[in-house]
Amino acid sequence: GAGVSQSPSNKVTEKGKDVELRCDPISGHTALYWYRQRLGQGLEFLIYFQGNSAPDKSGLPSDRFSAERTGESVSTLTIQRTQQEDSAVYLCASSPRGTIYYEQYFGPGTRLTVT
């Protein structure tokens, strides 16, 4: 079946502009995660959605970052007033239920370059 998809695959933007990244989870997966991977570093957790519960935003690095998800469907990650340090690959993952036992399935990522 279809996996997690993300768009765009690549995005180049100028410093100070806003960007929106999109994630389509696997159908039926209630949990959705956003991670960031900067060059030479491990993946960093950003935000977690589980159904209609309040999201876990503990990983968002600043108030320029926000994310939305309607129900159990698409999610968008928005970065306002982008900075060069925001350049990274942004990865989305989903899992059938947000418990400890379920694997996370990752999308191909969006490579963001801020010039």
Added chain:
Amino acid sequence: KQEVTQIPAALSVPEGENLVLNCSFTDSAIYNLQWFRQDPGKGLTSLLLIQSSQREQTSGRLNASLDKSSGRSTLYIAASQPGDSATYLCAVRPSGGATNKLIFGTGTLLAVQP
């Protein structure tokens, strides 16, 4: 604070060789540990998931072990092939605090030479 370390950072081996990748974590309070491979432009592919109560998991030529008390996991790849070339990541799911995120290591870049 949980920290995950992977050694070596890069590894190059000839085709056919058996190899071991190492992952260590500082806090043994985890629910599970997951090994992934990452290919350029293709995101992460889950390889093996080991629950905290398990000692090892096997899938084909891959075998992952977990020693939770010592904070270590290994990924054993038998009879390596050029198609195994990728970055291998391990990640733990902490059992304290926020249980819904993974803590990743920085990965091991594997190159299998034909």
